[in-house]
Amino acid sequence: MKPYLIAPSILSANFAKLGEEVDSVLAAGADIVHFDVMDNHYVPNLTVGPLVCEALRKHGVTADIDVHLMVQPVDDLIKQFADAGASYISFHPEASQHLDRSLQLIIDSGCKPGLVFNPATPLHYLDDTLHKLHHILLMSVNPGFGGQSFIPQSLTKLQKIRTLIDNSGFDIRLEIDGGVKVDNIRAIAEAGADMFVAGSAIFNQPNYSQVIDEMRAELAKVSR
Numbered sequence: 001m002k003p004y005l006i007a008p009s010i011l012s013a014n015f016a017k018l019g020e021e022v023d024s025v026l027a028a029g030a031d032i033v034h035f036d037v038m039d040n041h042y043v044p045n046l047t048v049g050p051l052v053c054e055a056l057r058k059h060g061v062t063a064d065i066d067v068h069l070m071v072q073p074v075d076d077l078i079k080q081f082a083d084a085g086a087s088y089i090s091f092h093p094e095a096s097q098h099l100d101r102s103l104q105l106i107i108d109s110g111c112k113p114g115l116v117f118n119p120a121t122p123l124h125y126l127d128d129t130l131h132k133l134h135h136i137l138l139m140s141v142n143p144g145f146g147g148q149s150f151i152p153q154s155l156t157k158l159q160k161i162r163t164l165i166d167n168s169g170f171d172i173r174l175e176i177d178g179g180v181k182v183d184n185i186r187a188i189a190e191a192g193a194d195m196f197v198a199g200s201a202i203f204n205q206p207n208y209s210q211v212i213d214e215m216r217a218e219l220a221k222v223s224r
């Protein structure tokens, strides 16, 4: 198993001082920055685009930036985000007309490709794509908003994906996103996740390092 990664979602950060927020959360021990892109079409909310990703790089952020595209169509934004400094880029398979092409565009742009599954998106999209994936992102809430509750059925879906990955022989990260908190992160890790996106659990607390330390303490209890 890979080392656990904690990825704060900027969706819950104070956008009026985003650079400082990202600096603070990285200084507090976060591993990677989760960057939620919403287009008010694929999801009913509107957030940020490549300019903001580029601004974080210009601000001096050197950590990996994990771009989650909640957009349709997908392909036009891939190169723009790669040029803006994205490290990982993931998208929802049902939002792409040509899944293999979209994955290849991410690879050709020099980024690490991922597929995102909503709570009810079928896993058959993994049938012919696993060999190209760097990560799989399971949404444990319906996408569009921070601060929602973790959908308990996601644990079963996580276990299914973990088994698929382990049986495939490919080295793929399994990321979870939505309602991740100190009090459920251990169960989520035990179901197979190795990368944890948390927005409100981190940014809604005054002391980011305390939350991240508490999450790591819970993760240290997982036997694997």
Ligand SMILES: O=C(CO)[C@@H](O)[C@H](O)COP(=O)(O)O
Residues within 6 Å of the ligand: 009, 011, 012, 034, 036, 068, 141, 142, 143, 144, 145, 146, 147, 148, 177, 178, 179, 180, 197, 198, 199, 200, 201
């Ligand atoms: O992509 C999304 C929501 O669509 C997430 O990244 C949320 O931003 C996670 O927020 P919390 O559930 O952790 O508050």
